[in-house]
Amino acid sequence: MNHAVGLILAAGRGSRMKGLTGDRPKCLTELAGRPLLHWQLDALSTGGAASLLVVGGYLGHMLEPEEQGMPAGAYATLENPDWARTNMLSTLLCAAPWLERQFGQGAGQAVISYSDIVYHPGHVAALLAHPGHVAITYDTLWEPLWRLRFGDPLLDAETFRQEGGRLAEIGGKPDSLDNICGQYMGLIKVSREGWRMVTQRCARLGDAVARTDMTGFLRLLLGDGTPVGAVPVAGRWCETDSGDDLERYQSALAAPGWSHDWR
Structure with missing residues (x-):
């Protein structure tokens, strides 16, 4: 079959969003009239992911398909019960049983998405x-x-x-724009073999998984000599870390031709 699947890491509250996440997970804040989660689900499915999983934590019950006005089974859900003390890498490992089952049933690739980004489906297709x-x-x-x-x-x-x-360097503090040929977006693709590499590296990390962010983990893979492909895209995505981000994007969308309009 060799189909692709997608998973969204949506366990955190997003404390920098302040009051906007007082009653909802970060991925349910709205941009351009829709929750971030809905944009992500559409982009992943349109871009080529046949089955989808959302891994929640903070107010995770709100992420169920029925709570989002979607049919039961529109996507699967899991929970990171220790979301408040861990990070996205830990949340990803919570998805291991689901992901390994998908690989066992014929999936060839998986796209892993942060939950605070929106992006064009073409970016997912390019990654796959x-x-x-x-x-x-x-x-x-x-x-x-x-x-x-x-x-x-x-x-x-x-x-x-x-x-x-291939990725050669990521996550350092630049002293000039010359050190930057792009910025990582929060979309990762792994094959079945790639997932084996990820889980083996996490096993070597042990308890330090909970203290290792995703960019730091990519640096560890590079240090091991693991090849990490770097797929260039031009705009058509954005990241939401704060209410100010949402306001700036809404203003930018009001003018036609914004380079980062993902719709």
């Missing part, structure tokens, strides 16, 4: 088309988005370098 066992997308048009959000893009940007289509 990459032949590598582990791959990520990166935005070559990142600078206008960072200027919109932060003014000075160096305030929040991280180093990102690729060589011959």
